[in-house]
Amino acid sequence: MSGTPDPSQSTGGRIVISVDAMGGDRGPATVVAGLVRSAEINPEIAFILHGDRAVIEPLVARRRVLAGRCEIRHAAGTVRMDDRPSQVLRHGGDTSMWSTLEAVRAGEARVAVSCGNTGALMALAMLRLRKLPGVNRPAIACLWPSRGPVGFNVMLDVGADVRADAEDLLQFALMGASYARNGLGVARPRVGLLNVGTEENKGRPELRAAQELILAAQETGNYDFVGFVEGGDIPSARVDVIVTDGFTGNIALKTGEGTAMLISEFMREAFAKSFLSRIAALLAYTSFRRLQKRIDPRRVNGGVFLGLNGTVVKSHGGADATGVSAALKLAFQLARSGFQERLSGRLAAAMAPVQDAAGRIAGAPARGSTEGA
C-alpha cells in the first residue's frame, strides 16, 4: 500500500470515491464497468480502487476514460459472501474491503463503496471508522420507490442491528432526515415511525416513547414528524423518511422486493399465455420499459451506512454495471453535499438535550425502561 497522497492533487480537484473492486458476485470486471459509466457521465468523479492489482490493473488500463482518475491499491485478500463478520474482523487486514474503508479513515476519499458481504462490511466499518460521537447504533438506510415528488422514500434501519430502543429511533430519524436532505434534495423531510397502526396508543412501548422524542426534536432536526405510519405507507407520498428497527426494516425491505419480483413473474406468465397477449406485450414494450424503470432495483442500488465517521455505500451483491454506477452516483452526491459534516453537526445539536435528560432522570422512559427492548 502506498502513503497518503493529497487526493485533490492526484485526481485533479475531483471528488474521490474509495471502491472495493473484489466484492460482489460478478467480480472486478463489473465493478470497473460501473466506474467507466460514472466517469463518462461525471467529469468531477475520481476513484481509488482496491483489490488484486494483477487482476484489476489490466481492466483499468483498457479504459481510456479512467486514465489519471483511478488510483489502484493492491490488496491480496478478498472477503467472500459467506465469510463470518467475526472472522473478517480478526483476519481481514489484507482484504480489499479493509483497504477500501482505510482510504476513508485516512481522509483520502470521502465515501466508500462496496458490493461485498453486508455483515462483514458493517463490522469492519464499525471497527475502522468508529461510531459518530453520541450515536448508539449505526443504521443502514435504503431508498424505496414511492409516489412522492422525488420518486423515492428513505427507510432505516434495514439491517445494521436487530434491535433499537427509543433513543436509537430518534437518532435514525435525525440521520434519515439528513440523508433525505443531502442525498435526495428534500428541503424539510417528513418523518414517520413504522408501527402496526396510526393511533398514538398502538404498538410496542419503545415506539410510544420514541414518538415523543422524535416529535420534540423536529426543529433541531429540521424535519416534520407525521407520527406513526404503517407498512402500506412506506411507498406513500405522505412521508419521506420511514424510521424502524433493523429487524422490522429488513423484513419489510425483503418483503417489498419479493412482492415486486412475484408480480413481475406473474406478469410475464400472463403475457406469455396466448398469441394475442404476446402481440400485446410487444406493442406494450415501451410501457413495460417505463414501468420497469420506475421499479428497477438497480436504480435504487445502494444502502447507506449512517452514524459512522465516514459514509459507506453498500451496493447489492448481484449488482451489474448499472447498479454499481448508481451506487457511485449516490456516493458522489453525498460526498459533494458535505453530508457527513452536516449530519454530525445535526446529531450533536439534537442529541445533547435528550442525553442530558436521560442522565438527569434515572430510569427515564427515553432510555431506561426500554433499554434492550
Place this chain on the structure above:
Amino acid sequence: MSGTPDPSQSTGGRIVISVDAMGGDRGPATVVAGLVRSAEINPEIAFILHGDRAVIEPLVARRRVLAGRCEIRHAAGTVRMDDRPSQVLRHGGDTSMWSTLEAVRAGEARVAVSCGNTGALMALAMLRLRKLPGVNRPAIACLWPSRGPVGFNVMLDVGADVRADAEDLLQFALMGASYARNGLGVARPRVGLLNVGTEENKGRPELRAAQELILAAQETGNYDFVGFVEGGDIPSARVDVIVTDGFTGNIALKTGEGTAMLISEFMREAFAKSFLSRIAALLAYTSFRRLQKRIDPRRVNGGVFLGLNGTVVKSHGGADATGVSAALKLAFQLARSGFQERLSGRLAAAMAPVQDAAGRIAGAPARGSTEGA
C-alpha cells in the same frame, strides 16, 4: 334474541356460518350480496345473520336463494371502525359483532365471519370464546399469493398481538400447519420461521429458541420445518406456512399489499401514457385480468383468528360482495373439515411435552428467559 334451535334442523342439515351484517365500510347490503353469491354456488351453506332487523330483513327477503337458509338475529348496536376495543368489551353487549360470536359460543354456528373492526373483534372473541387450553396468544393468519402449488401461503401472526415468545411461535407453527392442512389441503405443510437471515445464529434470541422447539415438534405437529426464511421467501414455493410475531407479520403484510398497489398504479400510468400503449393495454385485457386474478386481494380475503374455542374469519373492512363471499367460502371449508377439533387435538398433543419441560426446568429457554421479549 331467540333460544337455541338445533342448527341442522332449522337449516336442513347445512353447515351454518354466523355472519355480522353491520361490520365493514360498505354496510349490510354488500354483506347480503356476498351471502347471495355463496348461497348460489354452494347448496350446503346456511347463515345466521346479525344486525338491525329493520335494515337487513328487507335485504334478505328480496333474495329467493336465501329463503330458509338465513336466520336473522336482531342486534341494535354496531361496532364502528374507530371504536376502541376496551369500549366494545364494556358496552358492546347489544352489538351485531357480539351476537355473531355468541352464536358460535352457543354451538349454533361453526364459524363466525365479520368485516368489522379487527381490534374489537379480537378482543370480543378472546372474551366470549376464550383461548384454547394451552394457548398463550391467539394469532391472526392470512393467505399470501405464492408460487407454491396451491397458489397461497399461510402467514401468522399478522396482528393479534405485537409480541410473541419462543413458545408462542411454536404454537403459531402448530396452528398454521393445521390451518394449511384443513383450509388449503396441504397434506404435510412446510413451516418456516421469519428472520433477517437464514443462518442458524441470526436474529433475536427468542427466534433461536423457537427454531429448536418448532424442529422438535415436527412429528407431533405433522409438518416439516424448513428453518429460517426471509421476507423475500414469504411468497416462495419452498414454504407453506410462515411463522412470525404479530408486529413483524402485520408490517410485512401491509408492506406487501402496499407494494402490489404501487406497482398496479405504476402499471396503469405506464399504459395510459401514449396512444400505442393504450391499444396495447386493450389487446392485453385478458392477460391483465389473468394477472389481476392471481394477485387480487379479494380472493384471499379473510384473516382467520386461531387459538380460540371457535373459528373466526375476519374479512377486510372494505370488502365488496366478492370479498365477503371469499371469506364465507373459507369459513365453510374450515367448518366442514372439522378444523377446530383437529387443531385443539394437535395442540394438546404437541404442547404437553414443551410445557412439562418448562415446568420442570425453571428458567428454561423455552419460556423463562425470553418471556416478554
